[in-house]
Amino acid sequence: MRKILLFLTICVAFANAQFYYDKHGESRGAYKDSLEYSKLVELAKRFRGPILVKKPVDGVKPRKNLEKIPENKIQRTFNVNCDTLNKEKWLEVEKNEIVKICVDAPVVAWETSLKAIISSDSCLAFQTPTLIGVETLRVHFPDSDSSKKINLAVGMKYLDFKNEEVLLGFNRYSEKELKMQGFCNTEENGTIACGPKNEDPERLVSITGTYLVDKYPVTNCEFTQLMWDDSLLDYKWQNRKRASIRNGNCITQDTAANTVSLFGAMEYANARSIREGLKPYYIFSPVEYAERESILSARQRIIKQYVFGYIQVSDDSTSNGYRLPYYNEWMMLARGGDKKNRAPWGDSSGFFEKTKKYARFKTKMVSFETEPVGQLMPNGYGLYDMFGLAQEHVLFEYDLFEGNLGFASCLKGGDYHVSLEDGFDDTVSPYWKWINYGYYEPGHPGNGAGFRLIRNIGNNAKWSEVKSDSQE
Template identity: 25%
Template sequence: MLSNFHVQIKQKTSYFAIAILLISVLFASCVLPSLKFGSASIEMNIAIPQYMEKTAKIDSSARFIHPDAEKLVVSIEASDMDTATYEFSITTKVNKISIKDLAPGKNRTITVKLYNKNANNGDQVLAENNKIVDIKAGPNNLSLVLKPVYTDDSFETNELTGILGLEIANLTGLAGKTQVYDFDIEFAGDYEIKAEFTDDNGKKDFAFSLNIYDADGKKVDESEGIYNLKSGTYFFVVSTPKNATSATFTVVPFFIMLSVPAGSFQRDATATNISVITKPYSLSKYQITRQQFEDVMGKDPSDEDKSFGMNDPVQRVNWYHAIAFCNKLSLKEGLTPAYSVKVDGNEIDWKNLAFDGIPKDNNNDDWDAATCDWEANGYRLPTEMEWMWAAIGADKDARAEAIDAEGINRTGYTKNYAGSIEEGDAYDNIDDYAWHPLNSGDNGGDQNLKTHPVGQKLPNELGLHDMSGNVWEWCWDWEDDYPEGTQTDYKGGDVTNTRILRGCSSFSAENGSWSIADRFNYNPDNQNYYSGFRVARNGN
């Protein structure tokens, strides 16, 4: 009995195994092909630059896109497959794009481009990016941030002024479209960026949108047309008015600030009279121009008969004007003002202070009592010793043996002008570095003397222009005799009647007051056509 039962169990098990095998074969031949073993799919989030204010809304489900965009094109390529291309029409927004039935594999290059169709019916790429990924079998989730693509036209840089400009004489084919242009910033700082459109009748009051984006497609914030930019590439994105026929775009450096290192120097013929600067600071590459002053203060007080134009240094500014400019500019850029002036116990409302509300004609006790917050990050005037350290070229002085073994600049005070490499009393190369009474007049002569556009002469060793010539420059210090010996971060003496100016001017005697060590002083209320200033800030 046991034997027969065992045989029956074996037979039943064999029948069951055969049945399972038959079902497996049938499933494999009929069902599995529809599953496409190894097939892959992609769900891709596309982040697109916010080119226009009206399209800048982002929420959890969608990102609004460029108003001119018509399609997204996705290509996938690799060495072991033919390039696959997918096109997606878009209208108002895009959330995700889905691609199915892909062959899995490694090192797939996925490229996404955003196109519009311009007036000449040619495809224009507005933004693009790519990523190399491994696509596995089954679903894949990817994200890709598109970066702006600029048009063929690009900005050109005026090497003398640092102004970047682009002029488009014929806007045919661009009307009503959003265009992207690239420009490169060499020096970090604040820039005034403008677009101006004109039609054939000279009309200029067009409505348009202008935005600036960094290389990653992130919008740069602005304050009253002033953008704080770091070194690198940026995109100028502007909507072209329908009836405009020409355009001018400008990127104007509001200030280029150059670093001045900490260090020590001998300030006069006495070897023990050493000035020590303990902290690095920044100084404006150029003297403040008439245009810059007017943009901040609302008025240009310069004597036009003594100037070639708005890119000349501002003049006829007194010391009070200079510190007011520093504070108003600091507030404009969201910085902490350096100066405090109280009238009847109340701090001046610097933001709303009008030019005509600043003292002139007579010294003002309230303004003479101005204090400086030396830790503030806002703009200020340099101290006299900061000015002199920068003018001699600091630790970059080009003259042989200027820097001793202790790192002290021993001979910079003997220079006859900023940038000089001559020894003794020579002025051989002064025409290359400074505007002075023998070259500032008509046809480079000594008649009808004027100031000249900043930056036209060679800079000194630190890259600072016009540290000698053009206009005298106001410093923070009250005029007083220097103390003897080593002075650390010297900020001037007690209150007197006059403030210090340094640097000479286009109207100063050539061989009289041109030495780097020469000092000049004036009442702080005084306005002259030969007085201007440049600005400083703490840190590099």
């Protein structure tokens, strides 16, 4: 019995140990705790080259020797200046991509949990993960006892806005149309209101903040793998899980998830935060009674959950984890810097064929139909499929549109299925000329849709109005 316990203790210790390898990929030992800089320098001198320290990964058995990565298999190479590592360094990569990073100085050691191998005295080759998220590499240089950090944004865009001028809102009616709609009334403050109004009028704002944004809508594989143990998944996802392999490979151009409830998207956001050691953004709590979804405040809302009925969801203001975009954020990201057009393809005066460069609209309804992400052109921020492929869950901070009937969210990005003619047909799809930056569908309770996540790093986003010449 004592021998069995000793054997199990050794197995557990090795499972949590960090293995280190020389520049040829040969295993040179294991350490239970992190290696001090002096020890890394000693090892680098002994084995005449940089050391690779492999961090343990649950369920992955350490290899005795590492496999070489042929140069012709490398899909992308980053040449990094050491001076740029004095502050946060972000590199954008795709899932399952073979990448090489080279720095302009000799290296003492690299630290990573990825499948990797040293390719020269200053280069590391590795394969990126199969799930979207952030991975961090650490690199040690001579004469510096502190490591430098390289962040990998896997399947995401790193957007660092510094006083970026963006256009928010959408004018459904021109000034001429507003005046032609009916009688005008003079408000108490002296302004004139004429019939219908632009509920979210266009305005220029300045944004300063750092965002990580999913390049593509979350895919079916990503959602299934990360939510594998979630007992609250509905039958559609339970069926998909039964047809999948646990910890299976998720390709970049997998099909977009388009049957996820608002609650499911929030659960997924929390799960992604937890996986990366971040504090979850959403706090779920029961409610005694509710008749419908509603907005309680900018950071609290009542939503529908098909098992529990209605629940309250609050935002944790101390979290910088993953979350759904708020309405203004989605509008900013969807436009991708566009301050001129009414839609990515220009406006609705052209031909339907023009939209096919920007949106994968279909003209025939098929239930739960979906297609691969990233097949068309990205917008100005490098984001794909903001229109057409899947409607996306977007949160409101307050009641913005009367037509949304007070729901806590809406669906943006246009419907996957559209009609070529103005009017209703048997597909019950919107007329394609209605689709633009301002188009939305009400966030009906439990409505399945697609989504993408964002993360405001450090919760540092600041918005300010840009005054026009007439206001100055």
